[in-house]
Amino acid sequence: MEVLNNYQRKKLDESNDEEFYSDPKFVYHLDSNFRQNLSDLYEREIDNNSIVLDLMSSWDSYLPKGKKYKKVFGHGLNKQELERNKIFDSYWIQNFNLSQQIPLDEESVDYCLMVAAWQYLQYPENLTKEIARILSREGKIIIAFSNRAFWHKAPNIWTSSTEEERVKYVRKVLISNGFNEPKIIKKFTEPALNIFNFLNKDPFYCLIATREELT
Numbered sequence: 001m002e003v004l005n006n007y008q009r010k011k012l013d014e015s016n017d018e019e020f021y022s023d024p025k026f027v028y029h030l031d032s033n034f035r036q037n038l039s040d041l042y043e044r045e046i047d048n049n050s051i052v053l054d055l056m057s058s059w060d061s062y063l064p065k066g067k068k069y070k071k072v073f074g075h076g077l078n079k080q081e082l083e084r085n086k087i088f089d090s091y092w093i094q095n096f097n098l099s100q101q102i103p104l105d106e107e108s109v110d111y112c113l114m115v116a117a118w119q120y121l122q123y124p125e126n127l128t129k130e131i132a133r134i135l136s137r138e139g140k141i142i143i144a145f146s147n148r149a150f151w152h153k154a155p156n157i158w159t160s161s162t163e164e165e166r167v168k169y170v171r172k173v174l175i176s177n178g179f180n181e182p183k184i185i186k187k188f189t190e191p192a193l194n195i196f197n198f199l200n201k202d203p204f205y206c207l208i209a210t211r212e213e214l215t
Contacts, residue, residue: 001176002125003169008157009122017095017120020153021077024084025058029116030146033189034202038062038115038144041185041206045142050110053134056096056117059084073109100126104134112141119149119158119166124173132178132211141179141209143170146202167205174209182209 013020028035043064046052053073054061059081063072074091076082082091092103100123112131121127131141147163157169167184174182185208189201 003173003176004122004125004155004157009155011122011153011155012159013152017097017153018077020150024078024080028060029148031202034146034204035062037187037204038206039064041142041144042113043067045140045208046111051108051136052111052113053104053109054088054113054115055131056114056120057082057085057091061085061087061113062115063087073104096127097122100130102127102130102134106133107136107139109134110136110139112139114141114143116145116148118143118145118170119154122155124170125177128173128177128179135211137211137213139211141174141211142206143208144204144206146204148202163203163205167207170207174207178212179209180212182207 039062042062046067048068049070051071051073052063052069053075055075057074057076058078061072061074063069069087071089072087074082074085074088075094076091077093077095079093082088082093085091097120112135118124135141145166149158151159158166161169167186171182171184185204185206187204
């Protein structure tokens with residue numbers, strides 16, 4: 001079911017996303033506090049010997065090193081970044097704002113991860129339905145984000161919303177397109193004082209949902 005209108009899908013820079021991501025960005029876009037929260041959550045949520053799909057990924061997936069994975073698939077837009085991500089068994093390149101079909105079989109993935117990625121989707125409804133299709137019956141989608149983005153590449157629905165509205169928006173797309181009511185996690189850390197100024201820590205937002213059972 002569609003949630004966004006045409007205006008909400010538009011973004012400031014409508015050029016092909018593949019051009020923007022053509023140069024690798026070997027940097028962390030989220031602070032160490034956020035990354036630790038995410039790895040800790042994966043440690044709790046992801047079972048050993050699972051098949052994991054990391055969508056819209058980069059050179060690091062933040063997956064706990066101590067876990068055993070049956071297989072880890074990667075997806076993204078920059079080949080050099082994906083090649084450096086050593087946890088991937090395989091990966092592919094695809095622009096989800098042009099095509100939302102995922103080239104995997106039904107019920108073939110146990111966990112689908114999206115980190116600092118949802119904010120760039122112009123057609124999240126179609127992609128969400130595809131994720132529901134490929135997830136196993138007990139499978140989960142885990143969506144994590146903060147308050148950072150390449151703002152010119154994020155659609156209006158994201159740039160014009162408050163942080164709380166973004167959580168509600170992701171929730172609405174999920175429950176409208178094949179998922180149960182998500183578990184919502186929010187973590188905020190007090191800013192740390194250094195000799196120059198207050199350093200704000202990235203807020204941590206996460207939605208975890210299982211797919212609806214088909215009747």
